[in-house]
Amino acid sequence: MKEVMHFIKLIHSYSGKILYINLTAMILISLFEGVGIFLLLPLINLTGIVDLKMNNINYANEFFGFIKELPQTFSLTALLSLFVILMIGQSYFQRNQTILNTKIQQSFARYLREETYKLILLADWEFFIKNRKSDLINSMIKETGSVSGGVSLLLNFISSIIFTLIQIGIASLLSAKMTLFVIAFGILLVFCSRKFIKKSKLLGQDNIEISQTYMAGINDHFSGIKEIKSNNLEEYHINWFNQLNTRMEKNVIKTVELKTKSNFIYKVVSAILIVIFVFMSIKMFKGQAAPLFLILIIFSRLWPRITGIQSSLEQLGSVLPSFKHLLSLQKKCLENQELLERDIHNVKPRLIKQGMECKDVYFRYNREQQTYALHKINLQFPANRLTAIVGRSGAGKSTLIDLLMGLNKPERGEVLIDGKALSSENLLSLRRSISYVPQDPFLFNATIRENLLIIDQNASEVQIWEALEFAEAAGFVRKLPNGLDTIIGERGIKLSGGERQRLVLARAILRKPSILVLDEATSALDTENESKIQEAIERLKGTMTIIVIAHRLSTIRNADQVVVLDQGEIIQQGQFNQLANEKRGMFSQLLKKQFEVSV
Numbered sequence: 316m317k318e319v320m321h322f323i324k325l326i327h328s329y330s331g332k333i334l335y336i337n338l339t340a341m342i343l344i345s346l347f348e349g350v351g352i353f354l355l356l357p358l359i360n361l362t363g364i365v366d367l368k369m370n371n372i373n374y375a376n377e378f379f380g381f382i383k384e385l386p387q388t389f390s391l392t393a394l395l396s397l398f399v400i401l402m403i404g405q406s407y408f409q410r411n412q413t414i415l416n417t418k419i420q421q422s423f424a425r426y427l428r429e430e431t432y433k434l435i436l437l438a439d440w441e442f443f444i445k446n447r448k449s450d451l452i453n454s455m456i457k458e459t460g461s462v463s464g465g466v467s468l469l470l471n472f473i474s475s476i477i478f479t480l481i482q483i484g485i486a487s488l489l490s491a492k493m494t495l496f497v498i499a500f501g502i503l504l505v506f507c508s509r510k511f512i513k514k515s516k517l518l519g520q521d522n523i524e525i526s527q528t529y530m531a532g533i534n535d536h537f538s539g540i541k542e543i544k545s546n547n548l549e550e551y552h553i554n555w556f557n558q559l560n561t562r563m564e565k566n567v568i569k570t571v572e573l574k575t576k577s578n579f580i581y582k583v584v585s586a587i588l589i590v591i592f593v594f595m596s597i598k599m600f601k602g603q604a605a606p607l608f609l610i611l612i613i614f615s616r617l618w619p620r621i622t623g624i625q626s627s628l629e630q631l632g633s634v635l636p637s638f639k640h641l642l643s644l645q646k647k648c649l650e651n652q653e654l655l656e657r658d659i660h661n662v663k664p665r666l667i668k669q670g671m672e673c674k675d676v677y678f679r680y681n682r683e684q685q686t687y688a689l690h691k692i693n694l695q696f697p698a699n700r701l702t703a704i705v706g707r708s709g710a711g712k713s714t715l716i717d718l719l720m721g722l723n724k725p726e727r728g729e730v731l732i733d734g735k736a737l738s739s740e741n742l743l744s745l746r747r748s749i750s751y752v753p754q755d756p757f758l759f760n761a762t763i764r765e766n767l768l769i770i771d772q773n774a775s776e777v778q779i780w781e782a783l784e785f786a787e788a789a790g791f792v793r794k795l796p797n798g799l800d801t802i803i804g805e806r807g808i809k810l811s812g813g814e815r816q817r818l819v820l821a822r823a824i825l826r827k828p829s830i831l832v833l834d835e836a837t838s839a840l841d842t843e844n845e846s847k848i849q850e851a852i853e854r855l856k857g858t859m860t861i862i863v864i865a866h867r868l869s870t871i872r873n874a875d876q877v878v879v880l881d882q883g884e885i886i887q888q889g890q891f892n893q894l895a896n897e898k899r900g901m902f903s904q905l906l907k908k909q910f911e912v913s914v
Contacts, residue, residue: 326469341477341478420466424459437652437655438653442651453531454644516636518569519633525563532559663744671695671719672696677691692715694888710883720745751834756812764779766807786821832862834864849870856875873891874891
């Protein structure tokens with residue numbers, strides 16, 4: 316119930332006046348429908364088939380007497396015309412109320428998607444490390460869709476409540492005793508439905524877990540399709556998929572079984588109530604047609620509304636886990652919020668004058684473990700100089716880069732920019748000054764032009780081609796069917812690994828950064844293109860701060876300083892030739908092994 320109230324409060328705060336307009340339309344529709352019932356009484360009385368003399372309702376008897384005094388044709392025409400007018404009015408308001416419902420539902424769904432997406436993107440890097448990408452995608456697609464449908468269910472639930480209250484008022488005028496009788500059974504029915512609502516919630520939660528597993532598996536399988544095909548793993552993944560599909564099938568069947576079971580029980584109860592109604596009516600009114608007729612009207616109007624409320628509660632129960640999941644996700648995002656939305660607008664890049672520095676930096680991914688990913692790092696990155704970071708796999712090279720870019724925060728110590736500690740105040744300006752080229756280049760499923768302009772939307776055609784020339788990518792781009800306007804597929808799959816890496820490098824250069832970070836940026840290039848890129852990087856020396864994570868040690872001969880990491884600690888630091896001559900040092904051993912392999 317707590318989540319339902321929060322759900323209503325959130326819709327109310329977002330929708331504002333339109334929700335009250337919708338509420339007014341609901342009331343008018345119900346009133347038109349109620350007045351339509353009253354018109355049935357004089358119409359039946361006018362026919363003379365049943366004499367509706369109501370001992371407890373004086374104004375009704377006066378109205379019927381007035382009708383009988385008028386010419387039958389005139390009174391019949393007037394009543395029928397009024398009935399048509401009321402139905403037209405009801406249909407008009409019903410149409411507008413349906414449109415308003417849709418507007419509220421779709422507007423709230425858009426708001427929910429935008430708010431969730433914004434909070435996810437503004438969260439820090441640690442949040443993305445802890446949460447699976449597929450779970451976030453599932454939340455953005457399936458859970459927001461479920462909650463959007465829940466808005467419609469909630470509005471229908473409120474509508475049923477309003478209709479029921481008005482119908483109770485009208486029915487009470489006809490027969491208070493019978494109305495109380497129906498209400499009592501209705502409340503008992505809703506009370507007994509708690510068991511079904513609870514089961515609906517459990518099935519809804521199970522559905523979320525299945526959806527997350529499904530999304531995660533499909534994402535992993537298609538991302539690793541090359542490995543699956545190369546290693547003949549199709550059978551294993553097909554079996555996994557079939558087992559999960561069986562679980563999904565059972566979940567849907569259980570949901571239908573629960574719904575049909577509740578519907579069956581309500582129909583049985585309704586049948587029993589009708590029998591009790593008829594029995595009590597005959598005994599109470601001794602076969603009087605008028606009261607019996609009124610009782611049937613009361614029952615036929617009230618009971619569907621009450622069962623409608625119960626049905627809405629069950630359906631809401633299955634939606635609430637999705638809403639609760641989204642609230643939990645938004646809460647996690649807020650707890651891990653790195654930036655505020657206002658901070659991302661009009662941020663200017665920072666010009667690095669002195670350089671960056673790590674001062675007594677300690678970092679570990681899990682604070683419950685004793686092992687540090689980085690331990691006592693004291694290191695300077697002078698402005699407009701080239702610093703190379705080398706070491707075995709797992710030495711902490713990428714972790715150090717993540718700290719420099721502010722993706723992770725030191726557990727102890729601090730990262731300094733021109734002598735000032737890196738904080739949320741200067742983080743964005745630093746990132747606007749950095750261009751990062753990862754080992755695994757990422758490109759969007761768009762044209763080459765769009766992939767480049769995403770870094771600088773104001774870049775000219777000349778600047779684009781200059782960046783491509785610099786990255787040795789201009790040649791193959793000119794040979795493509797549509798040149799810059801060629802769509803390159805998801806993650807640039809239509810290009811070779813080397814072509815993708817050169818495009819990402821061109822995009823990095825297009826920004827004209829103060830700091831260029833290259834994480835194995837030439838690893839996918841052949842020897843000739845790697846040599847050309849190295850020459851281009853040499854031309855950049857002195858114009859920007861360059862930080863290179865290098866596996867091929869031959870590519871960093873001209874670095875101003877080389878830093879060797881091992882198990883999160885700096886074990887060597889100096890110029891290339893200096894470290895190469897330290898025969899017992901790790902750098903010399905790594906260099907020797909690479910030389911032996913190349914020979």
